[in-house]
Amino acid sequence: MRINISALFCWFTLALPCAALAQSPAANSDDEIIVTATRLPQKISQTLQSATLISAEEIAQSGAQSLTEVLQSKGGVEITASGGLGQISAVRIRGAESRHTLVLVDGMRVDSATVGLTALENIPLHQIERVEIVPGALSSVYGSDAIGGVVQIFTKSGRAAPGGYVAAGIGSNSTATAQGGIASRFGTNGDTLLSIGFGYLEAAEFSATKSTIPFGQHHPDRDAYRNTNFSAKMAQRFSADHEAGAQLFSSEGMAQFDSGPATDDVNQQTLTTWSLYSRNRLMPHWQSTLRLGNGRDEIETTGAFSSTFRTAQNQFTWQNEITLTNATVTAGVERLQQTVASSTVYTQTGRSVNAFFAGYQRAVGDHSGEIHVRRDDNSQFGVHHTGSLGYAYRVNPHLRLRASAGKAFKAPTFNDLYYPLSFGFSGNPNLRPERSHSKEVGVNFQSGTQHLAVTYFDNRIDDLIAIDATFSTMLNLNHTRTKGIEWAYRGQAEGWHWRAQATFQNPVDEASGKLLPRRAKEYASVNIDKAFGAIKLGTEWVASGARYDRAGELPASRMSGYSLLNLTAAYTLSKAWALRARLNNLLDKQYELTQHYNTPDRNVFVSLHYQPR
Numbered sequence: 001m002r003i004n005i006s007a008l009f010c011w012f013t014l015a016l017p018c019a020a021l022a023q024s025p026a027a028n029s030d031d032e033i034i035v036t037a038t039r040l041p042q043k044i045s046q047t048l049q050s051a052t053l054i055s056a057e058e059i060a061q062s063g064a065q066s067l068t069e070v071l072q073s074k075g076g077v078e079i080t081a082s083g084g085l086g087q088i089s090a091v092r093i094r095g096a097e098s099r100h101t102l103v104l105v106d107g108m109r110v111d112s113a114t115v116g117l118t119a120l121e122n123i124p125l126h127q128i129e130r131v132e133i134v135p136g137a138l139s140s141v142y143g144s145d146a147i148g149g150v151v152q153i154f155t156k157s158g159r160a161a162p163g164g165y166v167a168a169g170i171g172s173n174s175t176a177t178a179q180g181g182i183a184s185r186f187g188t189n190g191d192t193l194l195s196i197g198f199g200y201l202e203a204a205e206f207s208a209t210k211s212t213i214p215f216g217q218h219h220p221d222r223d224a225y226r227n228t229n230f231s232a233k234m235a236q237r238f239s240a241d242h243e244a245g246a247q248l249f250s251s252e253g254m255a256q257f258d259s260g261p262a263t264d265d266v267n268q269q270t271l272t273t274w275s276l277y278s279r280n281r282l283m284p285h286w287q288s289t290l291r292l293g294n295g296r297d298e299i300e301t302t303g304a305f306s307s308t309f310r311t312a313q314n315q316f317t318w319q320n321e322i323t324l325t326n327a328t329v330t331a332g333v334e335r336l337q338q339t340v341a342s343s344t345v346y347t348q349t350g351r352s353v354n355a356f357f358a359g360y361q362r363a364v365g366d367h368s369g370e371i372h373v374r375r376d377d378n379s380q381f382g383v384h385h386t387g388s389l390g391y392a393y394r395v396n397p398h399l400r401l402r403a404s405a406g407k408a409f410k411a412p413t414f415n416d417l418y419y420p421l422s423f424g425f426s427g428n429p430n431l432r433p434e435r436s437h438s439k440e441v442g443v444n445f446q447s448g449t450q451h452l453a454v455t456y457f458d459n460r461i462d463d464l465i466a467i468d469a470t471f472s473t474m475l476n477l478n479h480t481r482t483k484g485i486e487w488a489y490r491g492q493a494e495g496w497h498w499r500a501q502a503t504f505q506n507p508v509d510e511a512s513g514k515l516l517p518r519r520a521k522e523y524a525s526v527n528i529d530k531a532f533g534a535i536k537l538g539t540e541w542v543a544s545g546a547r548y549d550r551a552g553e554l555p556a557s558r559m560s561g562y563s564l565l566n567l568t569a570a571y572t573l574s575k576a577w578a579l580r581a582r583l584n585n586l587l588d589k590q591y592e593l594t595q596h597y598n599t600p601d602r603n604v605f606v607s608l609h610y611q612p613r
Contacts, residue, residue, distance in 0.1 A: 036104075036132040036152040038359060038370065039141060039330060040321060046363075047134070048370060048390035048404050050442060050455045050488055052076060052501075054131040056156065061529070061538065063568050063582030063605055065175070065201075067120050067128075071151070073525045073540045073566075075133045076488060076501035077101075080518055081121075081593045083208030084173070084600055085201075086225030086255035089121040093135050094459055095482030095507030095519050096148030100410055100434075102138070104152040106247050108273040110295035111145075113311040113338045116413040119297060122253040122271055124229045126167070126179045126199050129156045135486070136457070137438040139408035140372040140388040143334070143355055147408040147436045147461065155231045155249050158183020158195035169580075169607030173222075173600075174204035177607065181231075191237040201227045206598055209258040213596035216260055223256040241281035247293075248274045265303030272296040275315075285323045292316050310341040330359040346418040347429070352379045353411075366394040372406075380417070381433060384409055398447050405439040416465055416474050428473045436461045450491035458483045460510075466551075480516060482507040499527040514553045518594070520545040520561070529568070538568040549595035562591035578609045 037047040044051055054074050064070050068079045068089045078092040090098035103111060103118035111118040131153050138146035166180035181197030208223045229252070235245035252270045259265040275293025282288050298310045319332035336353040340346060357374040369391040376384045388406030395401060412431040419427035442455035464478035484505025491498050502524035507516045515521070522545040529538030543563035550557035567583040581604065588602040 034132045034134075036134045036150055037138075037141075038361065038372070039319060040328060040361070045400075045444070045446070046368070048368075048392055048402050049134050049136050049440075050453050050486060052133040052488070054133070056129050059125050059128060059131075060580070060609070061536070061568065061570060062540070063570075063580050063607065064125060065171075065177075065605060067123050067125060067131075067153075070125065070131070071120075071133070073527060073542050074499065074501075075131070075151075076135075076486065076503060076525070077133070078519060078523055078544065079593060081599070082597045083223060083257065084205035084225070084598070085175075085203050086121050086205070086227065086253050087208050087223070087257060087597075088117075088119075090117055091120065091151065092519060093133075093148035094457055094484065094486075094503070095480075095505050095516060096436075096459065096461065097464075099413075100145065100147035100436075100461075102142055102145040102150045104142075104150065105249060105271075105273050105295070106155055106275060107152070107291060107317075108275055108293050108295040108315060109313050109336070110271050110273050110297060111311070112297045112299070112309065112413075113313070113340055114309050114342065114414045116145075116410075116415075119253075119269055119271055119299075121255075122227060122251050122269055123153060124179075124199050124201065124227060124251060126177075127155050127197055127229055127231050127249065127251075129154045135455075136404065136440060137386075137388060137406035137408035137436055137459070139386040140374045140406055141357065141359070143336075143353065143357075143374060143376050143386075144378075144384075144409060144411040144433070147410055147434070147438075148459075155233070155247070156181065156183070156195055156197055157233045157235070158193055163612055165609065165611040167607055167609040169605055171605030172603035173206065175202070175605060177201045193233070193235040193237075195231075195233045197231045199227075199229045201225070206600070207258065208256075208597060210596050210598055213258075217258050219258040219261045219263075219265075221256075221258075223258065225253065225255045227251060227253045242279070244276075244278045246274070246276050248272075259304035263304040265301070265305075267299055267301050269299040270296070272298075287321045287323075289319045289321075290317070291319075306343075308341075308343045312339045312341075313337070326364050327360065327362040330357075330361075332357055340414050345420055346414055347420075348380075348414075348418055353377065368392045368394075378411060378433075381411065384433060398445055400444040400446075401442075402444070403439075403441045405437075408436045408438065410434040412465060412474075424472055425467075426473055428475060431465060431474060432463050432476050434461060434463050434465055434476075449493070451489065453486075453488045455486045455488075456484070457486065479510040480508065481510050482516075496528060496530045501525050509551065512552065514551065515548055517549060517551050517557075518547050520547045534572040536570040536572075540564075540566040540568070542566075557595055559592045559595055562589055564589055564591070576610055576612045578611075579606070580609065581606045 032044050033041050035041050071077050072079045081089040099116040135149035138150050162183045164182040169177045179199035183195040186192040204222045204224050209218045211218045231249045233247045237243045250272045255267045257265050273295045277291040279289045293315050295313045300308045314337040316335045322329040334355040339350040355376045359372040361370040373387045386407045390404035392402040411433050417427045417429050438459040440457040445452040460481045463476035466477045468475045487502045489500045504522050507519040526541045545561040547559045548557050565586045569581045571579045583604050585602045
């Protein structure tokens with residue numbers, strides 16, 4: 001199945017905006033603030049990357065049930081999933097590996113140091129205040145892992161929507177949810193902010209695997225999923241220049257999966273982050289932020305193959321911002337200490353990283369630029385330096401040109417390095433970090449409420465870690481390169497809101513010229529919605545070209561392209577009550593995100609929300 005994304009997307013991004021430019025401008029959403037691109041708050045229109053922000057309101061209006069579902073439809077990324085809700089999921093940005101996306105939750109790393117992935121499937125949507133997605137090489141800002149880009153998730157703080165809320169929903173596959181929370185300010189001047197949220201989800205999903213899966217893994221049962229979650233935040237403002245606070249987030253998921261017809265296989269996984277911070281203006285032009293925290297990923301597997309893996313990451317950051325005339329200087333230090341406890345015996349179970357980072361941003365007239373440098377000293381492989389450089393020029397009030405280049409890297413995981421000899425396979429303690437060199441050029445066009453961004457990118461990754469030809473160990477074998485163009489459009493006209501993104505890329509192994517596994521040459525999404533009085537209707541379209549599940553474009557591993565149409569609806573019953581519904585996969589398409597794993601058929605979800613205003 002060949003998806004002609006090009007023609008359809010060009011129609012959306014060219015024909016529609018031209019017809020809509022005459023409409024009266026509304027509030028400029030380019031004034032929205034993000035922090036992920038540089039660690040500093042800045043308008044999204046001022047970033048030197050094609051950043052994307054997804055708000056809690058957009059998530060709620062979508063009626064989606066999983067974070068990867070939202071990232072695919074609104075974030076411009078590729079996704080994979082090994083079944084339905086709660087099954088292992090991942091994202092890919094600009095053709096990079098899934099392990100090349102750094103995921104932060106409230107600034108904390110919460111990934112597994114053994115497999116190198118963050119369990120996105122166990123991060124509940126209702127706990128999210130906003131998601132910031134910044135593609136590109138950002139190791140000069142954040143260190144290891146940020147080769148493809150950074151996804152930062154901010155849990156609810158109550159700043160955006162103080163008050164209380166409760167919600168409950170039911171849907172196909174015996175899906176049921178309940179959640180609630182409260183946020184309030186205390187003190188004479190409201191200087192104390194407290195926010196608490198909780199939630200529960202359960203689903204009796206379809207079987208995760210297809211009967212075609214090799215090694216007899218298929219079990220024709222319903223693989224259930226349950227999740228309970230909790231979050232809390234507290235902030236105390238002592239004066240206009242001094243604030244301190246604390247954050248806690250916990251999510252526990254139980255997912256059944258298939259390892260064969262004779263066993264009941266279950267993953268029990270808990271994600272936890274906590275942090276303390278102190279933000280102080282030490283001098284009129286000097287702001288200091290201290291943050292101390294911990295991220296944990298704990299997973300216990302029972303069934304055919306029982307195991308336990310626990311990752312703990314102690315994290316400390318001291319960041320300083322010096323404001324000068326037309327410029328800002330950033331400098332700071334970080335320490336990351338990772339430890340692994342497991343039923344698998346590793347020869348080493350801990351490592352530490354000490355880092356120094358600095359940045360300089362300057363804007364004069366129509367010109368703006370930035371430079372970032374970072375030094376990471378890893379106890380396993382020594383010192384690694386990264387840097388990035390960016391420049392932008394505003395041609396006129398509507399048109400802005402930008403360019404950037406940078407280096408990034410990914411440290412080997414504990415599995416890569418120290419996995420013990422088993423079935424003839426073992427890790428390799430002599431592995432080097434994976435390294436990337438990337439560059440991009442882009443143009444941003446804005447007129448009233450119409451926004452169009454086009455970005456050309458070129459990302460080369462060297463020393464890519466892969467299994468050797470004898471399937472006995474891991475080596476720095478491959479060199480990959482992805483060139484492509486991203487299109488992103490958002491706008492409104494006559495009450496219609498549009499959001500569309502498309503990526504055309506060529507992610508290949510440089511030695512063979514073959515497509516990299518689980519990456520398409522083209523993928524896209526379109527979101528459209530409009531309010532008709534108390535009723536708001538919307539539609540989502542997501543599509544992907546063909547992909548291969550294995551390296552070398554093996555014909556037997558080919559997964560056909562697909563396109564999905566989803567419908568959303570919301571009905572405002574009163575100022576406090578709202579009813580929302582989502583119909584997924586309207587045309588009941590059969591498709592694969594990972595070969596031999598099932599995906600949802602047509603399904604529906606309906607929820608009732610109460611939030612006093």
